[in-house]
Amino acid sequence: MVLTGSDVAKHADEKSCWVIIHGKAYDVTEFLPEHPGGEEIILKYAGKDATEEFDPIHPRDTLDKYLEKSKHLGPVDMSTVAQEVKKEDPEEAERQQRIAEMPSLAQCFNLHDFEAIARRTMKKAAWGYYSSAADDEITMRENHSAYHRIWFRPQILVDVSTIDLSTTMLGTKVDAPFYITATALGKLGHPEGEVVLTRAAHKHNVVQMIPTLASCSFDELVDARQGNQVQWLQLYVNKDRSITKKIVQEAERRGCKGLFITVDAPQLGRREKDMRLKFTDTGSNVQKGQKTDTSQGAARAISTFIDPSLSWADIPWFQSITKMPIILKGVQRVEDVLRAAEAGVQGVVLSNHGGRQLDFARSGIEILAETMPVLRQHGLDKKIDVFVDGGVRRGTDILKALCLGAKGVGIGRPFLYAMSTYGQAGVERVMQLLKDEMEMNMRLIGAAKIEDLHPGLLDTRSLFVHSNSTPVDSLSLTTYDPLIVPAQRLK
Numbered sequence: 001m002v003l004t005g006s007d008v009a010k011h012a013d014e015k016s017c018w019v020i021i022h023g024k025a026y027d028v029t030e031f032l033p034e035h036p037g038g039e040e041i042i043l044k045y046a047g048k049d050a051t052e053e054f055d056p057i058h059p060r061d062t063l064d065k066y067l068e069k070s071k072h073l074g075p076v077d078m079s080t081v082a083q084e085v086k087k088e089d090p091e092e093a094e095r096q097q098r099i100a101e102m103p104s105l106a107q108c109f110n111l112h113d114f115e116a117i118a119r120r121t122m123k124k125a126a127w128g129y130y131s132s133a134a135d136d137e138i139t140m141r142e143n144h145s146a147y148h149r150i151w152f153r154p155q156i157l158v159d160v161s162t163i164d165l166s167t168t169m170l171g172t173k174v175d176a177p178f179y180i181t182a183t184a185l186g187k188l189g190h191p192e193g194e195v196v197l198t199r200a201a202h203k204h205n206v207v208q209m210i211p212t213l214a215s216c217s218f219d220e221l222v223d224a225r226q227g228n229q230v231q232w233l234q235l236y237v238n239k240d241r242s243i244t245k246k247i248v249q250e251a252e253r254r255g256c257k258g259l260f261i262t263v264d265a266p267q268l269g270r271r272e273k274d275m276r277l278k279f280t281d282t283g284s285n286v287q288k289g290q291k292t293d294t295s296q297g298a299a300r301a302i303s304t305f306i307d308p309s310l311s312w313a314d315i316p317w318f319q320s321i322t323k324m325p326i327i328l329k330g331v332q333r334v335e336d337v338l339r340a341a342e343a344g345v346q347g348v349v350l351s352n353h354g355g356r357q358l359d360f361a362r363s364g365i366e367i368l369a370e371t372m373p374v375l376r377q378h379g380l381d382k383k384i385d386v387f388v389d390g391g392v393r394r395g396t397d398i399l400k401a402l403c404l405g406a407k408g409v410g411i412g413r414p415f416l417y418a419m420s421t422y423g424q425a426g427v428e429r430v431m432q433l434l435k436d437e438m439e440m441n442m443r444l445i446g447a448a449k450i451e452d453l454h455p456g457l458l459d460t461r462s463l464f465v466h467s468n469s470t471p472v473d474s475l476s477l478t479t480y481d482p483l484i485v486p487a488q489r490l491k
């Protein structure tokens with residue numbers, strides 16, 4: 001039986017709550033108290049079409065996976081559903097104008113260009129979520145500026161007529177020593193979400209790390225893989241270990257080649273831009289004293305399942321449920337790298353989650369410089385693969401990390417900004433720009449292939465001194481957006 005809009009509209013409160021998603025009606029009444037994002041956001045769309053709000057946050061198979069079949073009420077005749085009359089939003093009209101005036105892709109010459117364009121053209125909620133970091137965002141800025149405290153010591157008269165950027169990461173031969181790291185909610189920035197990254201990764205033979213909190217479903221992302229393209233899985237460990245076991249074993253069955261367990265997020269950080277935007281979400285009524293959790297933002301709303309009890313004692317269990325290489329993502333001091341090697345995991349990512357977790361955590365590159373000499377002293381530098389991420393915006397950043405001994409470098413926001421502004425072509429442009437920068441800079445430092453890179457090509461004496469004046473990073477500072485507070489809030 002086909003339902004009508006008025007059939008659905010009769011169920012518009014917490015006693016009986018129906019919503020329409022992609023032309024089908026669902027009874028979510030009993031689900032309301034379990035919704036990680038709180039009841040309010042569902043009740044806002046009770047009795048109505050909630051597709052537009054649902055899509056950026058939820059993989060397409062969410063309702064099939066988590067809502068029992070008896071609550072699936074069947075198709076709705078969408079011609080009978082009253083369409084929300086969108087009030088003319090002057091800010092949206094201005095944003096569309098800025099989109100119309102965007103420079104051509106060919107005019108983007110570096111990764112900062114994409115950030116500058118994203119800041120001006122993305123929807124506020126998307127920009128707020130992607131660009132935000134924890135507390136005063138000191139660590140996010142430190143991630144990038146730490147690279148400016150490392151100088152090259154180039155060697156001359158080396159035959160650099162042919163440059164080879166290829167390397168292997170976890171046994172996979174890749175065309176360049178960087179990968180697309182896990183970043184949640186891809187559909188906030190682009191309607192297709194993370195599959196855009198999957199397609200670009202294939203074109204450039206770069207690895208994609210699939211996020212647990214992707215907007216796309218895991219199957220959509222794996223099905224979008226082409227040829228012998230390699231993907232890794234990033235895992236937030238669920239309090240319900242049976243769910244985690246199912247996700248890990250399904251990922252291995254579907255061909256993922258690495259399990260990256262995120263260990264720096266027992267609770268997602270306080271990202272104030274993201275939180276603040278929750279309070280400007282017209283109609284969310286939170287200003288009217290609703291019982292919405294004031295710490296809500298997209299981050300908090302989607303992460304209540306994460307298990308804060310995760311500990312070293314869990315590592316043997318993970319080793320018992322999968323044969324995939326296990327990498328701990330978010331390690332922030334050499335003692336834990338040594339412990340990871342002792343625990344028998346295959347790798348670590350030295351990372352502070354892009355500054356989105358603990359503010360005043362050190363940059364990944366500084367932890368790398370601390371770690372590698374100690375691993376070499378212990379004869380462990382070949383036993384465990386070390387990756388690094390955070391603040392990488394130039395080919396020289398990648399070369400510095402590789403000189404210090406990283407196997408590969410994860411990149412997050414630049415790919416999101418490029419995807420959100422220019423789609424797949426933008427992501428591919430970022431990859432090509434990085435490759436071009438690396439090729440030129442390898443020639444200039446006198447290294448023809450990745451294995452020629454070594455610590456002697458660097459001067460890291462000031463890396464550990466946080467107070468010295470590093471060159472003013474005017475380019476990235478002009479794109480840095482310290483605040484999103486709608487003008488009316490400033491009155």
Ligand SMILES: Cc1cc2c(cc1C)[n+](S(=O)(=O)[O-])c1c(=O)[nH]c(=O)nc-1n2C[C@H](O)[C@H](O)[C@H](O)COP(=O)(O)O
Pocket residue numbers: 129130131143181182183184185211212213234262268299329351352353354355356389390391392410411412413414
């Ligand atoms: C920018 C960004 C980063 C996220 C991210 C979402 C965004 C928008 N999310 S988050 O929603 O939980 O915070 C994840 C995530 O799902 N899982 C994870 O392990 N790291 C997450 N990270 C961290 C990411 O994997 C890298 O550590 C970080 O992005 C590297 O810094 P750059 O952005 O400067 O390259």
